[in-house]
Amino acid sequence: MLLFASVADRAGTRRLELPHRDGDTVGAIRDRVIERFPQLADAIPTLMYAIDEEYARETDAVPAGATVALIPPVSGG
């Protein structure tokens, strides 16, 4: 699991290893992160997600070994 920008700052980390569970979805994994870092809860409505460098939906299944990323609203340029 990769965290960026304000989410990484508020979690105090940019990277988490989470055990894979059968039937894991992006949303389920995100919820486990929020349990650990409740201060991130208010970011949920604005987050996007990626599985292995592809934008993904909350309901998408996460394969074992995949890299999930929490993507706050982007502001590059």
Added chain:
Amino acid sequence: MLLFASVADRAGTRRLELPHRDGDTVGAIRDRVIERFPQLADAIPTLMYAIDEEYARETDAVPAGATVALIPPVSGG
């Protein structure tokens, strides 16, 4: 009098000295050039003019000592 591009090529010169006459207009001077270089006559409908580096009309008066230019349709860029 300055000539450019196809007009200069067809006249075989880029620069003419013409004596100034009282009441000279751009058009009058151009006509004296065409007398000397009749091969330029067919360019007249497309020409624009400048007096001392400013676009000018055919009817504009030309002061003594001014530089008049025949400006074919431009194609820079």
Added chain:
Amino acid sequence: MLIRVTPDELNPGEAIAAVASPAAGAINVFLGVVRDNNLGRKVQYLEYDAYPSMAEKVMRELAGEAKERFGLEECAVLHRTGRLEIGETSLLIAVSCGHRAESFEAGHWLVNEIKKKVPVWKKEVWEDGEAWIEGPESLGMQQAPATMR
């Protein structure tokens, strides 16, 4: 296609050389530059975070789509990361094509898409605080001090 996310200075000459083509009559180059102010606040410097491998992937997809959509000859997209001072270039885009109108349209389209889709984030640092800017043109929220990172 030249696509790169890098902490190093961006070089417009490199991007222009990368899009050179004998069939190109027009090259358009866009530089996103760090400005000394935003939404009325004086900016001291910016810090860019990125998900570099995904950012390059999305940039490559957008560059490919731009080539198709605008009939480009070539396309280069580079984004810088890390600390950037006022006047430094954060985003560098170059496109080449036959005619000028498409070069402007393609460049503008690419900047807009990049700002919407590429996983890169800027933090503004002011004299009295700092904020991650999340979302295009947002004012940002005052964040915890950097010592918490």
Added chain:
Amino acid sequence: MLIRVTPDELNPGEAIAAVASPAAGAINVFLGVVRDNNLGRKVQYLEYDAYPSMAEKVMRELAGEAKERFGLEECAVLHRTGRLEIGETSLLIAVSCGHRAESFEAGHWLVNEIKKKVPVWKKEVWEDGEAWIEGPESLGMQQAPATMR
């Protein structure tokens, strides 16, 4: 404002440096480049004629009007003259301003105005002849051979 008509190579880095400004968030650069074909004909090289002093004057007026009209910070316009090979830059424009949209609009407006108003002319040289191109996008008329010049 950097305004120049010159037989020397145009350098995008110089134009970009000339428009740098702490208040600029966007720089747009346009390069008009010699293409290997025009209206279906293979081009060997171009030759640009100009009325340099008047061309610089008109370019300066247009740059000033663009600054006003689009709220630019700075503006550079350079045009090259003489013989230009395929891939070489004939026209170089750089503009800087606060935001990207205006930078694209200003650049595009300037190219269009320059092509309409600046006293510069290009001659296309093909394998089997040459022609002064007079008027934007005209096909040109076959001219007398160069020996008559």
